[in-house]
Amino acid sequence: MPSATTSEQLVYSASDAQVVRLGRGPASILRFSGACTPQVAGWLAGTLRETRGPVVLSLRALAGVDPPLVQAALDHARRRPLAFADPPDRALEILEQVSALDRTPILSCEAALAPSGSIPDSVAHDRVALGEIESRFRINPLWRRTDQEHAWLCALCGMEVESVRIPDAARPGPVAIRRIRRHLLEECLAWKAGRQAPLPASVLDAFLAEVNRRKASEEAERKRRLAEELQSLQGRVESMQELERSMDQAKRRQLHLLPIDPAPDPAAEIAVHYRPLQAVSGDFLDFYALEDNRFGVAVGDVSGHGVETAIVMGMAKMALRVRSKALGSVRDLVALANADLFSELRRSAFVTGVFAAIDRDTRRMSYVRAGHPRPIVRRAGGDCEELDAPGLPFGVDGGKRFLAGLEEREVELFPGDVVFLYTDGLIEAGPPSAQFGPERVKDALRAAPGELPAAEILGSVVAALDAFLGGAPLGDDLTAVCLKIR
Numbered sequence: 001m002p003s004a005t006t007s008e009q010l011v012y013s014a015s016d017a018q019v020v021r022l023g024r025g026p027a028s029i030l031r032f033s034g035a036c037t038p039q040v041a042g043w044l045a046g047t048l049r050e051t052r053g054p055v056v057l058s059l060r061a062l063a064g065v066d067p068p069l070v071q072a073a074l075d076h077a078r079r080r081p082l083a084f085a086d087p088p089d090r091a092l093e094i095l096e097q098v099s100a101l102d103r104t105p106i107l108s109c110e111a112a113l114a115p116s117g118s119i120p121d122s123v124a125h126d127r128v129a130l131g132e133i134e135s136r137f138r139i140n141p142l143w144r145r146t147d148q149e150h151a152w153l154c155a156l157c158g159m160e161v162e163s164v165r166i167p168d169a170a171r172p173g174p175v176a177i178r179r180i181r182r183h184l185l186e187e188c189l190a191w192k193a194g195r196q197a198p199l200p201a202s203v204l205d206a207f208l209a210e211v212n213r214r215k216a217s218e219e220a221e222r223k224r225r226l227a228e229e230l231q232s233l234q235g236r237v238e239s240m241q242e243l244e245r246s247m248d249q250a251k252r253r254q255l256h257l258l259p260i261d262p263a264p265d266p267a268a269e270i271a272v273h274y275r276p277l278q279a280v281s282g283d284f285l286d287f288y289a290l291e292d293n294r295f296g297v298a299v300g301d302v303s304g305h306g307v308e309t310a311i312v313m314g315m316a317k318m319a320l321r322v323r324s325k326a327l328g329s330v331r332d333l334v335a336l337a338n339a340d341l342f343s344e345l346r347r348s349a350f351v352t353g354v355f356a357a358i359d360r361d362t363r364r365m366s367y368v369r370a371g372h373p374r375p376i377v378r379r380a381g382g383d384c385e386e387l388d389a390p391g392l393p394f395g396v397d398g399g400k401r402f403l404a405g406l407e408e409r410e411v412e413l414f415p416g417d418v419v420f421l422y423t424d425g426l427i428e429a430g431p432p433s434a435q436f437g438p439e440r441v442k443d444a445l446r447a448a449p450g451e452l453p454a455a456e457i458l459g460s461v462v463a464a465l466d467a468f469l470g471g472a473p474l475g476d477d478l479t480a481v482c483l484k485i486r
Contacts (some may be wrong), residue, residue: 025117110180155198269454282309300353342398380416425478458482
């Protein structure tokens with residue numbers, strides 16, 4: 001079994017993506033997470049030009065893998081050893097489209113890279129191991145158990161492996177076999193302990209029955225909680241399909257969904273600025289009355305533009321609203337909403353967002369940030385600070401990886417402080433070489449006298465933006481929420 005990696009280093013970090021480098025001998029594993037953007041592809045191309053040793057790309061936590069990113073890898077592979085570790089389906093499609101699938105080394109997972117760092121040796125050993133797994137699958141029916149959703153049940157440890165979906169248990173296919181090996185190397189405690197024989201059929205059958213019962217119960221609970229809201233959402237989705245005939249009507253309907261003129265709250269004065277790029281928008285905002293006398297606010301942004309994005313916006317907004325009615329922490333609320341969204345999106349889109357809850361009794365604010373621009377707090381004295389917290393966008397991962405990367409943080413607020421939340425349409429306004437940026441937002445907040453109400457403080461930021469643009473159009477939807485603490 002490969003030895004542990006000898007080093008780990010964060011080598012790229014942006015609001016929507018991260019890359020960690022892990023060293024194994026002379027080789028480098030580049031583990032991506034977040035969302036694929038032109039900046040990520042450009043960074044990879046530049047990094048690979050400076051890399052001399054073997055490289056393994058781990059892309060399974062990167063949403064929206066696109067041809068420029070894959071092409072950067074293929075260009076490097078012509079000069080230096082390079083392999084993909086369990087690439088996502090989209091990466092495999094791109095490799096097939098450019099006729100590079102058969103000549104591109106693919107490892108089952110990061111752990112399949114040999115301690116020596118040799119890609120040829122690792123690929124050869126991996127192929128032998130995959131053949132052994134395929135043989136076990138063909139010969140022993142205990143290896144062919146799947147649950148009601150076609151997720152594979154490990155014959156050695158009894159765990160259901162959500163990443164391995166096998167509609168036809170007699171023909172698992174190469175991708176499923178690779179992901180079975182990934183499970184064995186990275187997750188299966190029985191395999192790591194040296195177990196080779198499957199569990200007894202009676203034990204596996206009991207595990208499978210329990211998995212199916214649990215999934216049926218979870219599905220029933222989810223449907224029970226969401227049925228009423230999803231029925232309402234379906235009506236809105238059907239209405240939004242009428243955009244082909246009446247975009248103006250759709251705009252009015254979407255504005256009705258968004259609380260751009262919110263009711264006042266004892267915790268803070270509230271002001272909203274909403275400026276869609278097109279008739280309908282992928283931005284959303286919402287306010288919540290949470291348990292334990294807390295006031296909640298969310299701002300989010302769906303990737304892309306147009307009708308489909310607007311529909312996803314409604315889904316995201318509704319998932320958060322449904323989950324806001326449950327007890328629990330802000331982190332738990334957001335994790336549950338992400339699970340609801342992931343099952344619907346199927347990685348066709350991703351959503352960034354920030355969710356905050358202000359305790360009306362103490363004015364302490366808890367917040368999480370799911371790949372979204374950092375909120376800004378302007379203190380009553382004029383100082384500004386950005387609120388950071390790690391987190392992947394909604395829809396990138398459905399469970400463990402999303403939850404592991406999501407961190408809830410707190411900040412103490414005082415009367416006169418301003419909390420400013422916004423979408424990237426604000427800070428990315430202007431040409432790529434000279435965008436408005438968070439520093440100009442903070443300058444505008446500092447310039448607004450502290451005694452002004454929330455609406456005028458927000459107006460000072462909007463005025464600074466319009467002066468900066470000089471009449472040029474925005475490049476994206478823009479939403480901003482200003483809370484002035486009472």
